[in-house]
Amino acid sequence: MAVIGAGMAGILAGAKLRERGVDCVIFEKADRVGGTWRENTYPGLACDVPAHWYTYSFARNPEWDTLLAAGPDIQAYFERVARDYGVLPLVRFGDEVVSLRYVDGGWEVATASGHRDRFDVVISAAGVLHHPNIPKFEGAESFKGAMFHSARWDHSTPLDGRRIGVIGTGSTAAQLTAALVPRAERFDLFQRTAQWVLPRPNLAYTDEEKARYRADPAALEALVQQYRSKTIDGYATAVLDYDSPQLAEIERLCRENLETVRDPDLRRRLTPDYRAACKRLVISSEFYGAIQQPNANLVTAPIARIEPEGVRTADGILHELDVLVLATGFHTDRFIRPAKVIGRGGADLDAVWGDHPVAYLSVTVPDFPNFFMLGGPNSPVGNFSLIETCEWQLGYILQLLEGMRRGDYREASATHEAMDRFEDERRRAAERTVWVTGCKSWYLDRHGVPASWTFTYARFVEEMTAPRMEDFETR
Known part of the structure; x- marks a missing residue:
């Protein structure tokens, strides 16, 4: 397997694939892991999601100093997880993927250095906050x-x-x-x-609280779930x-x-x-x-x-x-691009996404077998933990991989019918969301339709629990 990107989602994929004994290579264009937390180093940088929730479920961190962690502390956390879970040896640093082409049942991967390799499966963990939006100003x-x-x-x-x-x-x-x-x-x-602007005082954790969470992982997990429930029952429902x-x-x-x-x-x-x-x-x-x-x-x-x-x-x-x-944000519709991705029968991802990026359940695209995405188009976005959403998506992908390892099929991708049905339902659901009430934002595509998950978070969890194989074309 190939994983594209060694940020938050790529580290997650590497750790879990290694745990399952999958032969995995992670391609990273930079010289360190961390993704957006590596790229962004500006003064005052912090995450606006409670730090204890913004961690992997398998690598909670009782040592956070404050409710909202500073950027350098988050970067250090990702580097530590990558080291402790054996991800670093899997990474080809400084080798940006420039093309992926599906040929004879496998993916041919080419990098900017001239490296060529072939894989059964590709997971894009490229993220969305890595192509800076730089406006053109006269002079x-x-x-x-x-x-x-x-x-x-x-x-x-x-x-x-x-x-x-x-x-x-x-x-x-x-x-x-x-x-x-x-x-x-x-x-x-x-x-x-x-x-x-929603206020949230950045409360400090005492040494006593840290010691308690260090000694009692169940107490730390209860705190994580408290933050999770408050956000999902509040913000995620409100929008x-x-x-x-x-x-x-x-x-x-x-x-x-x-x-x-x-x-x-x-x-x-x-x-x-x-x-x-x-x-x-x-x-x-x-x-x-x-x-x-x-x-x-x-x-x-x-x-x-x-x-x-x-x-x-x-x-x-x-x-x-x-x-x-x-401080003008990012081009959030790039995903794996500018890498060229050519699927079955010459299908060009740039052409498929010419109007706007789409994906069945945010994970897979018809005619691109064994190409999966973490944090792909229409994933849940907002003021909550993207680590958790990527963990759900990876769990979904791993179930599809198990079918391959059992020999049930060699390749899988969503059907066009499933993709069209999902996209139609998603757009209809968007009509009640706050995102369409009269503002311009990076949540909207060029047609003014939210480029995000427009259903409940509970629906997302339910969909990610197990693939509906009738929505997949397998060979």
């Missing part, structure tokens, strides 16, 4: 200061006492605002769209019905948090014109406090161009800057 090349995307942080650039600008207002920008305002001489946040009481409660908490902004004009400019959770919620108890500091400035005029000395906005004002950070 960007003329800027005299340091300019970089938040996922390509230049640590050689000094920050203290500098004039810093950040473009964007999502989760990354909120974390950067809290981290950089205390360090900057002046901080300008360029906002195109206001965001709803599926824009009239739900759970969504009303989220909106109440967001509005209550917004009231902590004392200046009426600033509060007005920070108030979104869409429903809470229509975009991915920003989780922060520090953002509003930081943006209200005397050296912080919220800029809502559109950016006209970038000049040598800074950013010129449409109102004619030049915002002079030493550092400009693009």
Whole structure:
């Protein structure tokens, strides 16, 4: 088997395949494991999902210092799991997959280094947050200061006492605002769209709590399940019905948090014109406090161009800057691409996904036998643990692999009928979700349809429990 990517999902796949004695190679374009937590190293980086839930079920970590773990601690956790579970020897580092082609019942894999190999099965664990979205601004090349995307942080650039600008207002920008305002001489946040911000104090775990969880894994697991239930019964339920009481409660908490902004004009400019959770919620108890500091400035005029000395906005004002950070997100519809994937009969994944990426139950695509995805198109996304969703998806894939190992079939892929039925049902279910209530977000495809799981999380768990083999073409 080949696994593409050694981030969170690739480490998971490597650990579980090794456990089952499967001959596995993991292809990783970088020189370390970690995925998005390796790529992102910006100041203030943290996960907005409770750390104890954002762990593998087989590798809980009683040592987290805070409710929401810092990025370097999460990266260290993934490196430790990869080492402890024998994943590192499986990885070909610095070898990016550029093409996969299904020929005579197997996958021919080619990498940028010229390496060629052949596999029975491929699992894409490429993730979605690794292709930075870099907007084109007139005059960007003329800027005299340091300019970089938040996922390509230049640590050689000094920050203290500098004039810093950040473009964007999502989760990354909120974390950067809290981290950089205390360090900057002046901080300008360029906002195109206001965001709803849900507060969550980042409580510290005491040494006594850590010792208890270390000594009593059952107590730690109970804590994990508490966080899990609260999120799934709250957020994951709220987003599926824009009239739900759970969504009303989220909106109440967001509005209550917004009231902590004392200046009426600033509060007005920070108030979104869409429903809470229509975009991915920003989780922060520090953002509003930081943006209200005397050296912080919220800029809502559109950016006209970038000049040598800074950013010129449409109102004619030049915002002079030493550092400009693009917190502008990622191209979240790439998945395994730009690698070229050619399936049975010459089926081209780029053509299949030409309108928008699709997959049966987010895991498999018709005409691409033995090609499976973790975190693929239409997976559950949002403010909850993607590790858990990938564990469910991998469990589903492993059941299909067991059929191959038993000799029941050599290849399996979803039928076109199953794919069409699922996609039609998913789109109809989207009509009640908060994601279609009037905002633009990376949750939506080019047609304005949520590119995510639009059913309940319980339905996801049920679907992943066992494959319905009547929905598969096997040979």
